[in-house]
Amino acid sequence: MPVDPHAAIEVTAFKWVPPFAHGFVKDMRIRWALEEIATPYRERLIGGIFEDKSHDYLADQPFGQVPVYKAEGISLFETGSILIHLGEKDERLLPRDPSGRGRAISWIIAALNSIEPTLSALMLVGHAGAQKDWVDDAKNAVRPFAESRLEMLSNALGTKDWLEDRFTIGDLVMIDVLRTAPEDELVAAHENLSAYVERGTSRPAFKAAMAAQLDAFARNNPDME
Ligand SMILES: N[C@@H](CCC(=O)N[C@@H](CS)C(=O)NCC(=O)O)C(=O)O
Numbered sequence: 191m192p193v194d195p196h197a198a199i200e201v202t203a204f205k206w207v208p209p210f211a212h213g214f215v216k217d218m219r220i221r222w223a224l225e226e227i228a229t230p231y232r233e234r235l236i237g238g239i240f241e242d243k244s245h246d247y248l249a250d251q252p253f254g255q256v257p258v259y260k261a262e263g264i265s266l267f268e269t270g271s272i273l274i275h276l277g278e279k280d281e282r283l284l285p286r287d288p289s290g291r292g293r294a295i296s297w298i299i300a301a302l303n304s305i306e307p308t309l310s311a312l313m314l315v316g317h318a319g320a321q322k323d324w325v326d327d328a329k330n331a332v333r334p335f336a337e338s339r340l341e342m343l344s345n346a347l348g349t350k351d352w353l354e355d356r357f358t359i360g361d362l363v364m365i366d367v368l369r370t371a372p373e374d375e376l377v378a379a380h381e382n383l384s385a386y387v388e389r390g391t392s393r394p395a396f397k398a399a400m401a402a403q404l405d406a407f408a409r410n411n412p413d414m415e
Pocket residue numbers: 214215216217239253254255256257267268269270
């Protein structure tokens with residue numbers, strides 16, 4: 191298990207988030223990548239998601255979010271940037287040939303910039319409009335954008351196992367984005383996308399990352415059900 195209090199790499203995570211978010215906090219993406227390359231990391235657990243962040247933490251992450259990655263005098267924020275940094279270190283995450291490398295990075299950006307915003311919009315509308323009489327209308331207005339992007343992603347994936355000819359951090363991010371879709375039917379509408387998410391989340395490295403995040407919440411919230 192790569193979580194090791196003496197490891198050179200430090201990854202931040204929250205001590206507390208609401209139970210529905212357990213297993214879905216974005217340090218998962220970094221934990222997963224580090225598990226893929228069997229590289230140990232130590233956790234730096236910061237206050238709960240809704241607590242004010244210290245001045246020091248805001249110097250590390252201007253928006254007070256997790257994760258932050260630190261190692262060898264480098265301090266990085268934004269999961270995409272951290273994953274590219276890790277990919278540069280290990281070919282198992284990012285191919286070395288220029289085309290394979292570039293395509294994998296294209297998919298990271300597509301996941302974060304073309305797919306995730308449409309799903310986040312739907313989620314934000316749901317949160318902001320909870321119990322408001324306009325919430326269904328607002329969701330119905332936003333949902334077609336997500337549906338259209340997922341349809342196009344499904345076409346791009348086709349019958350392949352991964353977005354390119356092998357697993358990369360492009361798949362890691364895309365699968366993590368898809369598995370957090372706010373409405374299950376959105377991804378389930380595409381058999382190949384459901385199978386793709388299943389393929390990614392069946393990887394031992396994903397399971398180990400999930401266990402580590404859940405374990406951190408359990409250790410720090412002993413009264414948790
Ligand atoms: N774009 C950032 C997003 C990170 C993010 O949304 N983190 C969430 C946890 S999943 C967070 O820290 N939320 C607290 C906040 O935004 O104040 C990244 O990819 O690193």
